[in-house]
Amino acid sequence: MRGWRAAWVPPAMGKAPYVWTFSLLFMVWKYYFIPPTVLELALLLLSxxxxxxxxxxxxxxxxxxxxxxxxxxxxIxxxxxxxxxxxxxxxIFATSMCARFERGRHAYTAIVLVVASAVLAGYVLHLKQNFVLPVLIFGLPIGIACVMEGNVWRSRxxxxxKQEEVAYLARIAERERISRDMHDLLGHxxxxxxxxxxLAxxxxxxxxxxxxxxIRDIEQSARTALSEVRAAVSGMRQSGFAHEMAIARAALAAAQIGLREHLAACEMPxxxxNVLALAxxxxxxxxxxHGQATECVVALQLAGSMLTLQVRDNGRSLADGSMPEYGNGLRGMxxxxxxxxxxxxxxxxQGVTLEVALPVGGVGI
Incomplete structure (x- = not known):
C-alpha cells in the first residue's frame, strides 16, 4: 500500500477517481429506511x-x-x-478496475468473472432485483467503457x-550536423x-x-571564415521552426488529427x-x-512589426467557458x-486557441 503522504492518484487521471468514490453512498441508502445495527456500523467503519x-x-x-x-x-x-x-x-468498482489489464482479452474476461460472481451471489442470497440488476445495468457498461478509455489513454x-523519442533523435542528429559543419568550415x-x-x-x-x-592573406582568410560561420548559423536558425513544424505534422498524422496550415513566408529573428518553435x-x-481533437489549424503571419503564431483545435473545451489552468509548460512559455x-x-x-505574438523590430537577429 502507498503511504499517506504519497500521491493517491496518478496525475494523468486527474480528479475523476475521487469523484467515483461517491458511489459508496449506495452502501448507506439502506440505512435511510432501516437504522444500522452496531455490528453493521462497525463493519462500515472497517471495510x-x-x-x-x-x-x-x-x-x-x-x-x-x-x-x-x-x-x-x-x-468485500x-x-x-x-x-x-x-x-x-x-x-461496479471491480469492473472499472479490470481496465488495468492492458490486454483486452484479459480485461474483458475479468469483467465477465466479476459480474458472474455478483450474479451468483445474488441468486444464492435471493437478491436479484436490488443486488444483481445494478451490477448488470451499471457494472458492465462502466467496465467496458473503462477498458476502452484505458486503451485510448495508453495509445496517447x-x-x-514516440514524439519525444523523435525529438531526441532529431536533436542528436542536429548536434552531429553542427559538429560536421563547424569542422568542415573552420578546420581547413x-x-x-x-x-x-x-610564415609571417x-x-x-x-x-x-x-x-x-x-598578413593580408590571414585577414582575408579570417573574414571568409567569419562569413561562412554566419551563413551556417543563419541556416540553422531558419530550420528551427520548420523542423518543429515537421515534427508536429508527423505527430498529428499519427494521432489521426487533421492539420491545416497557413504559414506566411517571413524571416524570423x-x-x-526559438520561442515560436517551443510554443x-x-x-x-x-x-x-488533452484535447480529444480531430482537427488542428496552425497559422503564422507577419503584420507590421508583430509576428503572430496561432494554434487552434476543435477538441474538448470546458463546459462553463472558463480558462484552463496553466501548467509548467505554459507558464514557462x-x-x-x-x-x-x-x-x-x-x-x-470550439476547442482551445493558443496565440503568441512577438515584436520583431526590437528582437536581435
Missing part, C-alpha cells in the same frame, strides 16, 4: 477505509499486479452482500513517448591561418613586403523563432494529451514571451 486503500493503490498497478486488489474488492462485496444490497457498488502515452581555414601566421613571423625580419602579403511544440503536445515584449493568449472557443 470502507480498507476498500479506499485498495482502490487508490490499484490505480498505480497494471496487469497481474492489480489482481490482488481486484480480488480484495470482490471479496461478497462479504457485505448478505447484510446490504448496496454492496453491489463494490462489484505511446504516441507522446584555421589550419591555413596558423601556417600563414608562422619568419618573414618579419627578412622580407617586410612578403610579411605584409601574408533567431530568438523569436508550437507545447500546443501540439497539449492537443495530443508565458515568461519567455513576456521577456521579448510579446503576449500569449489562451482562448476557449
Amino acid at each position: 470502507v477505509p480498507l476498500f479506499l486503500l485498495i482502490y487508490f493503490n490499484s490505480l498505480w498497478h497494471r496487469n497481474l499486479a492489480v489482481l490482488p486488489h481486484l480480488l480484495g474488492v470482490v471479496l 462485496g461478497l462479504l457485505w452482500a448478505p447484510w446490504n444490497p448496496g454492496a453491489s457498488c463494490f462489484f 502515452e505511446q504516441l507522446l513517448r 581555414t584555421l589550419s591555413l591561418i596558423t601556417l600563414k601566421a608562422e 613571423g619568419k618573414l618579419l625580419e627578412r622580407d617586410l613586403a612578403a610579411c605584409r602579403n601574408e 533567431a530568438v523569436a523563432e 508550437l511544440r507545447e500546443a501540439v503536445t497539449n492537443i495530443l494529451r 508565458q515568461e519567455r514571451v513576456a521577456a521579448l515584449g510579446g503576449r500569449l493568449l489562451l482562448r476557449v472557443e
Whole structure:
C-alpha cells in the first residue's frame, strides 16, 4: 500500500477517481429506511477505509499486479452482500478496475468473472432485483467503457513517448550536423591561418613586403571564415521552426488529427523563432494529451512589426467557458514571451486557441 503522504492518484487521471468514490453512498441508502445495527456500523467503519486503500493503490498497478486488489474488492462485496444490497457498488468498482489489464482479452474476461460472481451471489442470497440488476445495468457498461478509455489513454502515452523519442533523435542528429559543419568550415581555414601566421613571423625580419602579403592573406582568410560561420548559423536558425513544424505534422498524422496550415513566408529573428518553435511544440503536445481533437489549424503571419503564431483545435473545451489552468509548460512559455515584449493568449472557443505574438523590430537577429 502507498503511504499517506504519497500521491493517491496518478496525475494523468486527474480528479475523476475521487469523484467515483461517491458511489459508496449506495452502501448507506439502506440505512435511510432501516437504522444500522452496531455490528453493521462497525463493519462500515472497517471495510470502507480498507476498500479506499485498495482502490487508490490499484490505480498505480497494471496487469497481474492489480489482481490482488481486484480480488480484495470482490471479496468485500461478497462479504457485505448478505447484510446490504448496496454492496453491489463494490462489484461496479471491480469492473472499472479490470481496465488495468492492458490486454483486452484479459480485461474483458475479468469483467465477465466479476459480474458472474455478483450474479451468483445474488441468486444464492435471493437478491436479484436490488443486488444483481445494478451490477448488470451499471457494472458492465462502466467496465467496458473503462477498458476502452484505458486503451485510448495508453495509445496517447505511446504516441507522446514516440514524439519525444523523435525529438531526441532529431536533436542528436542536429548536434552531429553542427559538429560536421563547424569542422568542415573552420578546420581547413584555421589550419591555413596558423601556417600563414608562422610564415609571417619568419618573414618579419627578412622580407617586410612578403610579411605584409601574408598578413593580408590571414585577414582575408579570417573574414571568409567569419562569413561562412554566419551563413551556417543563419541556416540553422531558419530550420528551427520548420523542423518543429515537421515534427508536429508527423505527430498529428499519427494521432489521426487533421492539420491545416497557413504559414506566411517571413524571416524570423533567431530568438523569436526559438520561442515560436517551443510554443508550437507545447500546443501540439497539449492537443495530443488533452484535447480529444480531430482537427488542428496552425497559422503564422507577419503584420507590421508583430509576428503572430496561432494554434487552434476543435477538441474538448470546458463546459462553463472558463480558462484552463496553466501548467509548467505554459507558464514557462508565458515568461519567455513576456521577456521579448510579446503576449500569449489562451482562448476557449470550439476547442482551445493558443496565440503568441512577438515584436520583431526590437528582437536581435
